[in-house]
Amino acid sequence: MSDFIEMAAVGHIYADGQAGLNGCSLAIxxxxxxxxxxxxGSGKTTLLLHLNGLLRPSDGVVRIDGTPLDYRRAGLAALRRRVGLVxxxxxxxxxxxxxxxxxxxxPVNLGLDAATVRARVAAALAAVGMDGEAERPVHHLSFGQKKRVCIAGVLAMQPELLLLDEPTAGLDAAMxxxxxxxxxxxxxRGLTVVLSTHDVDLAYRWADDxxxxxxxxxxxxxxxxxxxxHGAALATAGQPLPAVVEVHRALVARGLLAEAPAPRxxxxxxAALAAIDNKDCEETPMRNDSRSPARRSAA
Ligand SMILES: Nc1ncnc2c1ncn2[C@@H]1O[C@H](COP(=O)(O)OP(=O)(O)OP(=O)(O)O)[C@@H](O)[C@H]1O
Ligand SMILES: [Mg+2]
Known part of the structure; x- marks a missing residue:
């Protein structure tokens, strides 16, 4: 995969003198x-606002497809067609x-014809499971439903890059x-997705990078x-190891699971534990007591 959007040594100083970013470089x-x-306060929101040009760096540069962002009106309009922010x-x-x-x-603002707008809106609402709610007043929706409508609004623009600021905050487990x-x-489907989070378990489970x-x-x-x-860097960022990594390490240390592959x-x-159970059953097919070593030691 090639780099799509990158930041090189971006600094951002807010109007009150507070630093939002400080020499921040990364590639997506x-x-x-x-x-x-x-x-x-680590700079997640500030970074996202830079990736779609809502903020402009005090220092450094943001590039998309190798070209520095164009902060003139037309340049920003073109950027926001490619990069949607929730x-x-x-x-x-x-x-x-x-x-x-x-x-x-x-889509109306893009100047699309009415039929295309209707088709895009229908597809976006269907994608977020809100197609049955199209006529409802926005202020009657639950928080999670509002969040979905926000995502639909961005999807209707058919962006190449989707930015989401803490998209799971305030949602229940099923949502x-x-x-x-x-x-x-x-x-x-090929969309590039960047989300911000302070949930290490979620990042580890879901992300490529x-x-x-x-x-x-x-x-x-x-x-x-x-x-x-990257335990040391995680600690510097104030992040624990994901719970699943800690539990997996404890099981490896006790010889109950192999070191690789580590579960995400x-x-x-x-599933890895169930595989032990199954292996145990295969090795002792005639025994009624086919409990796994893990369960036997816990018993
Ligand atoms: N509008 C603003 N004016 C002044 N300082 C700001 C402003 N927005 C953010 N900051 C400061 O910039 C730094 C980075 O803030 P930012 O909101 O980007 O962090 P964050 O990682 O998104 O935090 P959170 O997890 O709380 O949302 C913080 O020190 C914050 O106080
Ligand atoms: Mg934030």
């Missing part, structure tokens, strides 16, 4: 799933009376799983499957 590969992982708080993003009006806003499923589907942020700087970028080798989520860990 085309078609990849990315997690910006960092503590509160804000953390839906109330910062939704402003029309009904769902369908809100999702139509972007989080749905959302990650949707982002997985979009990414499988993790970018660790601390004090306005990207202190490490790595493939999620290599996360366990608890479902994979459970």
């Amino acid at each position: 590969r085309r078609g990849s799933r990315n997690a910006l992982l960092g503590a509160n 804000f953390q708080n839906p109330d910062d993003q939704l402003f029309s009376a009904s769902v369908v009006e809100d999702v139509s806003f972007g 989080q799983a749905d959302l990650l499923g949707l982002l997985g589907t979009l990414s499988a 993790i970018h660790l942020l601390a004090a306005g700087r990207c202190i490490a970028s790595f493939a999620a499957e290599r996360l366990a080798q 989520c608890h479902e994979q860990l459970l």
